[in-house]
Amino acid sequence: MPEERAPRSRRLLPIRVAVAGATLLAAASLVAPTAHAAPADDVRINEVVTTGAVDDSIELYNKGAATVDLSGWVLKDDDASHTFTVPAGTTLAPGAARAFTVASAFGLGSGDKARLYLPGGSTLVDSFAWSAHSAPSWSRCPDGTGAFGKAALTLGAPNDCGSGGGTNPVAWPGGGSVATADATDVFGGDLSGLYQEGSVLWAAQNSGRLWRLVRDGSGGWRPDTANGWSTGKTLRYPGGSGSPDSEAVTLTGAGAAGGAYVATERNGDASGTSRLSVLRYEVAAGTGGSLTATKEWNLTAGLPAVGANLGFEAITWIPDGTLVAAGFKDQSTGTAYDPGRYGAHTGGVFLLGVEGTGAVHAYVLQDGGGATRVATIASGTAGVMELQWEPQAARLWAVCDDTCGGVHRTLKIDATGAFAPVASYQRPSGMPDLNNEGFAPAGADECVGGSKPVYWADDGNTGGHALRRGTISC
Structure with a gap:
């Protein structure tokens, strides 16, 4: 890009970048059209992004063995009046992750929560609270079951759990001379x-x-x-x-x-x-x-x-x-x-x-x-x-x-x-x-x-x- 490059040190500051459009999805989140009944606790909040690297987003992960119909499920921050409703027809396959851009409904702050509810918004399924902005991501490791920690942004893809996939890069796979x-x-x-x-x-x-x-x-x-x-x-x-x-x-x-x-x-x-x-x-x-x-x-x-x-x-x-x-x-x-x-x-x-x-x-x-x-x-x-x-x-x-x-x-x-x-x-x-x-x-x-x-x-x-x-x- 030409000379008007933004200062590098500001790339990940907690500014809400205007990234319009919908969900960032990896193909892993796509499933067959029929969703089967599955325990609600199979679905977990898996990744949260608050920094403006992309629009504020919450990723869900299905750790169970059956596809889950997410139609009408509700996402909230720490304010009960702030709600994002998952669109009708949205399903989540076993082992799949799906990210939802919530910025149009509410912003995720430096000290905030991400909460997941069943349709109607009264039955809590999962929640995650933090006291500092993601850098650039708060991610569960391993996916769906582990504790949250700072990691690379991987919305819609497997979380980066420090195995050489991103947060801890390994040595260059070739000669060191340039x-x-x-x-x-x-x-x-x-x-x-x-x-x-x-x-x-x-x-x-x-x-x-x-x-x-x-x-x-x-x-x-x-x-x-x-x-x-x-x-x-x-x-x-x-x-x-x-x-x-x-x-x-x-x-x-x-x-x-x-x-x-x-x-x-x-x-x-x-x-x-x-x-x-x-x-x-x-x-x-x-x-x-x-x-x-x-x-x-x-x-x-x-x-x-x-x-x-x-x-x-x-x-x-x-x-x-x-x-x-x-x-x-x-x-x-x-x-x-x-x-x-x-x-x-x-x-x-x-x-x-x-x-x-x-x-x-x-x-x-x-x-x-x-x-x-x-x-x-x-x-x-x-x-x-x-x-x-x-x-x-x-x-x-x-x-x-x-x-x-x-x-x-x-x-x-x-x-x-x-x-x-x-x-x-x-x-x-x-x-x-x-x-x-x-x-x-x-x-x-x-x-x-x-x-x-x-x-x-x-x-x-x-x-x-x-x-x-x-x-x-x-």
Whole structure:
């Protein structure tokens, strides 16, 4: 993101961020349509978020063996007149978690309670009281049965109980050494998302510019000097207007021939207004110095509101076949993901990371211009600055910059069909705590002796260098 970055020290202050929209749900919370009778005490308050990292939220967890119908159940804070009623038709499967945004009904303070009642609001089922704001989450460990403690934000996903999944990151799974991977002052500031396509490294720059980089012969990258790429290409919205705040880039299974997809959070010509869009560009041919988007999917209206400079910061793409084989659940239907129901699209699903909330939203972007959100995933970090799907390990990387000390988190599709955190890693020991907004592991073809290269983009261009390289275990 560009220079208007909010002070890092304020990211988790107890301010109510205006994140509109409904519940953050992981696919784990989706269930079959029929709920069976189950003891009320099988449902427990499992996580509470009060800091403004997302809207004030209360997560419920079913520790029992049968699906529970939550229709009409009531959530309250410490004031009996403050009530949130669970919508009709809401069910909770065994072992599933579901988070409810209660900010529209009441706020959760630094000394407050979360209380759960049966329909009618008079029979108390469970409660949790605290004397300080979550940092960023109050979570039960283990889920549904343990005591509450401070943990990473994992709404809709398994709680982070300190096993390496987030609150206690383990050592980087590769070499500790890090070296620069570009010449001095090639890009300046604001270099952001990366995507490696074999011998080409694509890079998005916040100033509305896309770079095609080629190998420099010494382990790094330089701008391609052919076909107008030597200083990057200026990006425009469809019709040739505007200046997209380009934060991230990815390709589909068709590679560059299928177009580059760029995630943007606003139009630089109207920088005070959110415009959460994905733009497609033809990048395989042409010699001009600018690119006009062939299509825009403007997703702003269907997502929780965020600040104009806190929107889409990351994008990656996962093939339909991979998702189907893993049993990925479609939250829009509550059933297994079926690509056929969406007609012509890119042959996969795009995942988009939001800086201001740490949420990851999964979309099918249809060729005709339609878009369907098929999942919302809790990354467990305060913000997501880069996403990369790594086919070799079948894992999703969610990267946070110096907001989180350079934590890299991985997620996989679990037995319920949801993306769930499985590991969290410290930045390499040789990497300073930089504003790394781009991250790209090399492909499996570059594995040598069990290790392969990985690259980072530093938005701050520290020391005149925006690209750095390290290694990661294959």
